[in-house]
Amino acid sequence: MRNSRASGAKRHLHQTLRKVFSFFPRAFRFAVYRSFVDCDPKPDKRLVLKIAETKEELEACFRLLHDAYVGSGFMKPDPSGMRATIYHALPTTTTLCAKFDGEVVGTLSLIRESVFGFPLQSIFDLHDVREKKGRVAEVSALAVHPKFRKTGGTILFPLMKFMYEYCTTYFDTRHLVIAVNPNRIEMYESLLFFERLTENSVDNYDFANGAPAVGASLDLHVAPEIFKRVYGKKPRRKNLYLYFLRTRLRNIVMPGRRYFTTNDPVMTPDLLDYFFNERTHTFQDLDDREKGLLHSIYNLPEYQRVLPPVFSESTFRVRQRKHQRYSLKCPGSFSVTTDGKTAVYALSVVEFSDDGFLANSKTPLPGNVWGAASVRLGSEEKSVVKAMVVRGNHKGSYGFYGFKLAESDLAWRKLVGVLKSGTTHEDLDNATRFLQD
Structure with missing residues (x-):
């Protein structure tokens, strides 16, 4: 009883202090948040x-x-x-983790x-974010162990740096979006410049047990200039x-990739079965539409056995792409020779099939003419094929084009073979390693 009263009194004190703090000018509040920044360029080697x-x-x-989440009132305790x-x-989805001494x-x-969209998109308007082009990712499920919450960002700042590097160099992401409690939004605004x-806010956010939430976004293309302007002269x-x-933090271990994929799926059939069937009721609680969508994503036989049954499969028939577990971004070029002159166009290839591919280009491409497509599939993998543009849609300075081979x-x-049969990023990395050319 005494501990309960002490805990209640502590929460009341924090709420009072937070309320008093909110009366100060915004610029002052932001300066206070930034004064707490303490980012160690050489963290403890036990941190991974x-x-x-x-x-x-x-x-x-x-x-x-x-x-x-339970401690913050964002969910009720789950038996699991x-x-x-x-x-x-x-x-x-990629889950990042910070481990200290193995924990x-x-x-x-x-x-x-x-x-499935994003958790926050049913509540917040993402139109303005999408208008700026580029992939969007929601930052969610952030948690730091209680014993590290009062250590000046010993875990939080390295985790944020890992997130930033992974998104900008591995996850092919331009925009980050978040939905956070109103009491925490100013931390993201003041330190990382989320807008x-x-x-602006909702009174009840279903994904967090009806807690109030504020939505915000960060454009990673413009963030570096803002960081430089605000932090550039600080210690x-x-x-x-x-x-x-x-x-460079040596504590960060980036995933190894044989090909230029931008997702790192890790859920094997056994892991899906364990976490979402055996330990929790996540799959059981899906509605029929969601179950159908799940089947459309994991359309390999070994996955079907652990997914929840779909009773009206015809309702959920969608065009299947065997490699939808993987997003790719492969640099390449398309060269066409006409009247003795060769024109070379830069490409970014985002989708592969047995007999074609989809790419984007900043320059309009000629259609219905054969040319040579050179595509860098990975750091040590390159393909050169005869190809032709058979469809295209170019608007402004950007266009998508479909090629046939x-x-x-x-x-x-x-590559196409492993995209069809691979299940995790480790499979993709290893599947062709020992094949003979």
Whole structure:
């Protein structure tokens, strides 16, 4: 009883202080937040930041998240002791973790748009974000272990840096969006320069047990200049510009990739079954439409056995792409020779099939003429094929074009084969490693 009263009194004191703090001018409040920045360029070697990919790492992340959400009133306690949502089950979601001395002490998830959308998009308007082009990812499920919450950002800042580097170099993301409690939005605004979405706040956010929420976004293309302007002249440990853009943390372990994919799916059939069937009721609680969408994503036989049954499969028939577990961004070029003159156009290839590919180009491409497409599939993989533009849509300075192939080469067939049969980023990395050319 005494502990309960003390805890209640402490919460009341925090609420009172927060209310008093809110009366100060916005510029003053932001300056106070920035004064707390303490980013160590050489963290303790026991700290490791990586993608959560093993059963043990994922379970530790889900448990840490559960306890943080329950403690904040964002969810009711679950018998499993974990918070594992349908978004965690998707191949387009990546869960990052911070481990200290082998123990998971911090986590956050990056949710890329899929047929399930984003958790926040049912509440907040993303029109203005989408108008700026570029991929969008929602930052969600952030939690830090209680023993590290009062240590000056020992875990939080490295985790934020990991998020920034992963999004800008591996996840092909331009815009980050968040939905956070109103009491916390100013931290994101003052430190990272998130801007509030059109619908500034909601009284009840269903994804967080009806808690109030504020939506905000950050354009990662313009963020570096803002960081430089605000932090550029600050001391090193308070300089988030140097920390995010000029500092290398050896603690960060980026995923190895054989090909230029931009997703890192880790959910095997066994992991899906364990987290979303055995330990939680996540799959069981989906409606028929959501179950159908899940089947459209995981359309390999080994996955079908662990997915919830769909009773009217014809309702959910959608065009299947066997490689939809993977998003790709492969640099390439398309060269066409006419009247003895050769024109070369830069491409970014985003989709592959047996007999064609989809690419975008900043320059309008000639159609219905054969040319040579050279595509860098990975750091050590290159394909050169005879191809023709058969459809295109160019607006302003950007266009998408569909190509058909005259014939694929061996490197091309290897990639398409593994996209069809691979399930995790590790499969993609290893599947062709020992094939003979």
